[in-house]
Amino acid sequence: MEMETNVTVKDAMTTSVITVKSENSVADAAFLMAQNEVGCLIVKNNGEPEGIITESDIINKVVAKDIKASSISVDEIMTKNLIKIDPGRELNEAARFMSKMNIRRLAVVKDGMLNGILTAKDIMAVSPELTEILVENARMENQMDYQNIENPVPGVCEACGNFMDYLDEIDGKFVCEECKEDLEGDLT
16 A cells, blocks of 8 residues: 655755764764764765764674774764665655665765755654554564564554654564553553
8 A cells, every 4th residue: 555645855854964074083973973962974075975874883883892982983884885865755755765775864865965864753753654664664673683682663652652762562562661661560
């Protein structure tokens, strides 16, 4: 079933994108993320978007390996094949693409110029009916987690209906912390 939203990527994207140069240190990048309260930075050199660095990159490629963040450059850990989308594309197409690629962020680029960034949170804010696509993606990702580590995801709580930055899966439903406590209380 194809959903017609008539909403474009441009309608939902965030235009104020925080960028960093590839030669900056990971410590600089982490500082920028914390200062601007964002989970990623687009890596831009000579005006062109070249990659992305996320909180997960920093945790998995630096902190988990006990590497000093000021001694490693963004270039060494960033994702270099930046996945991009045109601002004129339909939002439902972007949501499906993000789900298929198992990503939560897309660089919005037109004619080589960075126009913005589209996140799963942006999609849910503008077009809540597309939340189902993103929640299903999170559900599949959680099932593929072979280490059984808790993996909270953003989305709409399936118990109370509120959007939350972190949801946990309980009995096949994605729920917020408060509903999780209620559900776990019911199980005892």
